[in-house]
Amino acid sequence: xxxxxxxxxxxxxxxxxxxxxxxxxxxxxxxxxxxxxxxxxxxxxxxxxxxxxxxxxxxxxxxxxxxxxxxxxxxxxxxxxxxxxxxxxxxxxxxxxxxxxxxxxxxxxxxx
Amino acid sequence: xxxxxxxxxxxxxxxxxxxxxxxxxxxxxxxxxxxxxxxxxxxxxxxxxxxxxxxxxxxxxxxxxxxxxxxxxxxxxxxxxxxxxxxxxxxxxxxxxxxxxxxxxxxxxxxxxx
Numbered sequence: 001x002x003x004x005x006x007x008x009x010x011x012x013x014x015x016x017x018x019x020x021x022x023x024x025x026x027x028x029x030x031x032x033x034x035x036x037x038x039x040x041x042x043x044x045x046x047x048x049x050x051x052x053x054x055x056x057x058x059x060x061x062x063x064x065x066x067x068x069x070x071x072x073x074x075x076x077x078x079x080x081x082x083x084x085x086x087x088x089x090x091x092x093x094x095x096x097x098x099x100x101x102x103x104x105x106x107x108x109x110x111x112x
Numbered sequence: 113x114x115x116x117x118x119x120x121x122x123x124x125x126x127x128x129x130x131x132x133x134x135x136x137x138x139x140x141x142x143x144x145x146x147x148x149x150x151x152x153x154x155x156x157x158x159x160x161x162x163x164x165x166x167x168x169x170x171x172x173x174x175x176x177x178x179x180x181x182x183x184x185x186x187x188x189x190x191x192x193x194x195x196x197x198x199x200x201x202x203x204x205x206x207x208x209x210x211x212x213x214x215x216x217x218x219x220x221x222x223x224x225x226x
Contacts, residue, residue: 004155031212042116042201042216043156058213090155094212099144099205101212103155 001026004104006091012110013081021076021107023091031094032074033058033101034066036087043090049074081111114139118202118217125224131189133220135202141180143207147187150199150219159200160187192224 007022025032030051035043045058049068063085065077074093078085088108092101115138125131135145143164148156162169162178162185169176175188189196199221203214 033212033214035214035216040120040218042218043203043214044216045213048213059215092155099161099211100146100158101156101214103157106153106155 003027004091004093004102006089006104006107008107009105010108012112013078014112015081015083017081018077018079019081019109021078021089021091021109023074023076023104024072025074025091025093025102026072027093027095027102028071029093029095029102030071032068033092033094034064034074034076035090035092036060037090037106038087046076046089078109083111085109086111114204114206114215116202116204116215116217118200119220120218122221122223125192125222127193127224127226129192131192131196131222131224133187133200133202133222135185135187135217137183137204140206141183142204143211144205145176145178145185146203146205146214147174147176147185148201148203150201156201189222192222194224194226197222197224 004025033048034046037043044060047066049055091104094101117136146161147159150156160176173190177186199219201219202217
C-alpha cells in the first residue's frame, strides 16, 4: 500500500490564482482530513469527510473548498490564493478499527 | 476553545536517558489523546493513543500517561537514542459529533546527543 499520497510537493502561487491540492489514499478509509501547519503552530483542521459525498468544515475553512466523489480521493481547492494561505498542507485518513491517522507527506504552498 | 500547550523549548537529552514531554490542555477533556512524531519535511506519524478512562499506555520504549484531573498527558521515551530526535506532537480528539477531528499542540522538539 502506498498509504496517503499528496501532489504537488511544492507550489508557488501568485495572489488571486487558484489551485487544487490532490490527496489519495489506498487503504479504503472512509474518514479523511485536511490540515494546515504554520511554523511554530499546531496543525489546524480545514475540512474533513466521513465518506464519499459527505464533507464538513473544520476549524479554519475560509478560503478553501473540498469535494469527495470517491472513497480514495479528497482534493482541496484554493480559489483566490492569499498570502495568509502560505503554509504546509497535510492530508490524512483514519480507519474504522483504530483511531490513528495516517498522514501524507504534505504540500508546501507559498503565495506571493 | 481548547488550548493545548506543549513545551516550546527544545529538549536536549543525552543518549540512554529518559525524555519526558508534557501536554497540557484547558476546557474539555478529550475522549482520546494521541502522540505523533514528525521529522523535518515529513508528515506526522502516529505513535500512541490513550483513552480518557486509561491511565497509562506503553509501546516498546514509549510510555504515555493521562491525568484528566490535571488535564495533562506525559510522554516518555526511555533509553533514548539519536534516532529519536524529532518533534513530538500531542493531539486531542473530543469525539463528539465526529471523531478524528484532532486538535494539535505545537509540538516539542527532542534532540538526543550521543
